[in-house]
Amino acid sequence: IMADDKDVLRDVWFGRIPTCFTLNQDEVTEREAEAYYLLLPRVSYLTLVTDKVKKHFLKVMRTEDVEEMWFEYEGTPLKWHYPIGVLFDLHASNSVLPWSITVHFKNFPDRDLLHCPSSSVIEAHFMSSIKEADALKHKSQVVNDMQKKDHKQLWMGLQNDKFDQFWAMNRKLMEYPTEEGGFRYIPFRIYQAMSDRPFIQKLFRPVSPEGNAYTLGDLLKEMYPAAITNDGEQKRYQVVIHGIEPLLETPLQWLSEHLSHPDNFLHICVVPTPSD
């Protein structure tokens, strides 16, 4: 069984989204820019993996026209501080592949997006997510016991796409005392496509006071009951994690251990079922 779990971790880590980057038509170019295709890692962040994109498009642009690069999909600016997989599942999960992203070099939307001047900003954001997750799971004991080099190892693992290097450290964050039966609270975020709220994040224990393990269904019932289809009704929403729909009876503790992102959060997207 452990072998299957390791496979799941690998599949999650190495998940890719075929993306087509097209330069915005309004950008001023010296000649026509071809689209740039790339397989984006689901678990990484846009600004971390798009150096090649920038280089490609900079070839056709004049340096004076280049400001901070930003991306949008069908008019929606894509927040770089969300994991790429989350952005795709939320906005384009049922659209035709490859994912078509438009690249902008002008008119950075300050109200919608955060600036990302360097990779250290991404690192800081990533590490703060990890610490927040551990605060929920272990009252920050595990992450505080780690040394600085361990934190660095986590970041380098993500940056260089090194599964073993990352998980050598991350497994410590996935441990829990056996008598508890799970983490203290599950770090999760539920994203909705059409909502003014960015996401739902609340305290939720993985194990009931009687010792029963809670499932994904229990979480949704508590946090977003509309997502659950009652008997007899048509399915209105899909509950997507890492591009798949896990069964509602999947234990929440197991999902948190195996289907979390590298930032240790379980990102859940609730999207309307495609009506084709």
Add this chain to the structure above:
Amino acid sequence: MAERRGECLWKKHVAEQLKLRDREQRQAFEEIILQYNRLLEKADLQAVLSERYQADKYDVQRGHESSAADSSRSDALQQEMAQMRIRHQEELTELHKKRGELAQSVIELNNQIQQKDREIQNNEAKMLEYQQQISSLEGDCRELRSCLQDLERANQTLKDEYDALQITFSALEEKLRKTTEDNQELVSRWMAEKAQEANRLNAENEKDSRRRQAKLQKELADAAKEPLPIEADDDIEVLTEDAGKAGGETSPSRLLTRTPSKKISQQPPGGLLDSISLMFGYVGVCVCVRVSVCMSVCVSVRAGSGSSVLDHLAHSSALSLSLSHTLTGHSGKVLSARFLLDNARIVSGSYDRTLKLWDLRSKVCMKTVFAGSSCNDIVCTEQCVMSGHFDKKVRFWDIRAESIVRELELFGRVTSLDLNHDRTELLTCSRDDLVKIVDLRTNAVKQTLSAQGFKCGADWTRVTFSPDGSYVAGGSADGALYIWNVLTGKVDRTLDRNHSSAINSVSWSPSGAYVASVEKGSRAILWSDM
């Protein structure tokens, strides 16, 4: 179980969904994107090159305008370009080759890895097996050790028990030894005391008997003076004979007893005694004396070649056959006594289980031996005294060494012993109603005589050899006198008509012509024509 199946269900679902997703989103596009990017690179390269060439072309065009000398330069340029193209193509093919090789090595390494993985799995399985074996062996070992411990404990218990028993045994042995010692001590003390008592009584009896002797002498002297007529209604009768020979003579004379004993024939008055001996005129009278119940002893005499005996006896009285001496010392009734062949000593056997040797000159007991059983009869040869006992044994004593030379065991209490004329054969009679003749040289029973009606009447029933050793006479409990022929071993004659009670003793006359028998009912019969 249901939990496990349920777990498998959602987990499998997740795994399947991830695989499906990868197929759709990654694998479908991976190759294309790779090739696209490569083409893009190539295109960029071509664009760069073409730009450079275009710039050069402008230069060349301008050069054309200026002079034709530039044509050589353009030729050179063209050559350069061709060379560069060739070089690039070469590089490209090389790179393709390298890529192929690397892919090949990647495949090989993957295979090796898989093989190693398989080996590892095998080894792990083997290790598991071995561990199981080890644990089962350990279990066995533990069991055996506990078995061993149990056995050791049991063994120890047995050893302890044995030791305890050993100790008890030695304690009991000690007790036994002490008790035996005490017993022996007590016996010897008792014997000593008895000896002392006997000595005391001896002295008393000495006095007593001397007094009585004097009295009897006087009486005998008086009686001898009167003649006694023989009458018909005396207790002497003449019997005619029917079957066997009956000689109706007088009862054999008897030597004196002080008090009548229960068992024996009556005592004729002294006068009768007297006259009988005179009638016969020779020695050959059998006399038997039985021991009286009280403690002093009368000497019993059986005349062997015993003229000396009578002479001896005659010494002390005017007539023969008067009481000469009383030897005291036995503590029980004296059942038998004999002169030793030197006629100076007497050996006596008693109910008190001892044999005493008396010296006639000093008239004291010289030796006492403890025989172990009441002695019923004694005979003696030159070196040997034979005594027959209550415990069915005949003991052979060496006179000089005064110890047992041999023992002969019979099947019944020995009642009688007799030697033949040349002292080579011993005649024994025992309570099992068998009369045995033992050859003294071989110490084996030579012959056994029995008869259908012959039963020993008492513990002192006597049987005797005839003087020539060819006949044996013995009396039975029903009053029949049996004569056996030694040579044939069969009953020669049965004289059963004249005795009415058990016959105690028989005796042959030295000539062999007469046999005297006495019965319990106080009758004596003298048989003639033997």
